[in-house]
Amino acid sequence: MSKKTKLRARAASAEPSNTAAEGVDNPRRPCPCGSGRRFKSCHGAADAAEMIVARPFAGMAAETELIALREFVPSATAQLTLKTPSPDVPSITLATVLPAAAAALTRSDRSILLGMQVQTHSGDLSRDLASALEWALAAEPSSVLSVVGRASIGPSLADLIVDEPFDVTVHDSFGWWLEEEPEAGSEVALSLERANTAIMPTVRVAGLPGAYWVDAGEKAHLRWVRPEEEQPLMAALARLAVDEELDLGEGSRYVGSFRAHGRLVPVWDLDRDAHASEWDEPVKEFAVRLDKALAVDEPLTSAQRRARDGILGRQFTLR
Structure with a gap:
């Protein structure tokens, strides 16, 4: 038996049995943060304070x-x-x-x-x-x-x-x-x-969670934190892109998205001369279109896959 094998066997024999896995002092128990990893490999690790929790607010209504x-x-x-x-x-x-x-x-x-x-x-x-x-x-x-x-x-x-x-x-x-x-x-x-x-004028759009209009100076934008998982959201956006329904109407243009804390944030450029409230109805209408696209349970067509790949190419991740 090799030295490493002996060490592993010795460590295994010293660990608590599976019947004690739920004990609060057992490092093999599932981590209470919900990551799915063992406590000793997650928040019980020596470098736990440096770990990145990709979705820190998962499951919260807000x-x-x-x-x-x-x-x-x-x-x-x-x-x-x-x-x-x-x-x-x-x-x-x-x-x-x-x-x-x-x-x-x-x-x-x-x-x-x-x-x-x-x-x-x-x-x-x-x-x-x-x-x-x-x-x-x-x-x-x-x-x-x-x-x-x-x-x-x-x-x-x-x-x-x-x-x-x-x-x-x-x-x-x-x-x-x-x-x-x-x-x-x-x-x-x-x-x-x-x-x-230093404050850029900002308005919550149509009372929708995570949707904000901001006047950035030369341009105005809509940034909208979406609650869906990325894969179905990307598919829905691709369907809308092929149907030429990805914008918010005249004076708007979908420019891409970024990832933040496990969720996707689509971004649109908007006509800066339009008042923030003028985007309430277009955004509500887009929400209806997006819900319909999200409900489609069919494989993407070749055109939709190309559109999805183009959308994916305009993403980045915030840390």
């Missing part, structure tokens, strides 16, 4: 909104509800970004703000948010968590909050950062003004 708030919405908030209420915390607000890109802060009344767009993070955004929320629940009033810790274990966001769709409020400034109006000419007022100038 998954598409969480991705939008994390990746491209400049100033927006949504209220969260704890599964286990904390009587001395008046409110918990999820925010796109906080001052200095902080992970969390508490106000003087102990209300909590959680930041999505932070300075640094581990590979599991959901666990980062949960860690920041746990810190805030125990923190003193008027405290700031600049950077979240890189813990490899602990609850995810879905473990702590009620799983429900978000009612997102998009803001045209960062005035909601402050508890009171800053004194004119003060450093706080100047900092707020500088932050406000």
Whole structure:
């Protein structure tokens, strides 16, 4: 027997039996994060804090909104509800970004703000948010968590909050950062003004989850985080492309898509002279066409496969 074989046999004999596989101390048990891997090879590994969780918000009702708030919405908030209420915390607000890109802060009344767009993070955004929320629940009033810790274990966001769709409020400034109006000419007022100038005008389109119009200066865009798996979504977009139904009407053009946190985000260029609200109906009509295309359960034609390959060629992945 070789040396490596002996070592493997010795390690196997030292591991708990399969009857104990569900024990919380058993490294062979399935990882509670739901990855399908063993705990010792997932969040129980030495480098677990560096692991990339490709779809951190999987299964959550607000998954598409969480991705939008994390990746491209400049100033927006949504209220969260704890599964286990904390009587001395008046409110918990999820925010796109906080001052200095902080992970969390508490106000003087102990209300909590959680930041999505932070300075640094581990590979599991959901666990980062949960860690920041746990810190805030125990923190003193008027405290700031600049950077979240890189813990490899602990609850995810879905473990702590009620799983429900978000009612997102998009803001045209960062005035909601402050508890009171800053004194004119003060450093706080100047900092707020500088932050406000960086905001690109953004509007949620037709009240649809994950769909946002943004004025990027020379062009306007629609970015729409989709909930479907990539393969059927690509097939549906290919069918629409062949039928010349992939755009949103006059003044629009499908330009590609990007992947973010396990979901696909199609992007359209839009006529910048049209008001954001003018795209509500075209987007709703496109949603109907897309649903019909998604419902088709037939192999793609050769033309549709070529269209799909062309669409795939205009994709990239955000990390």
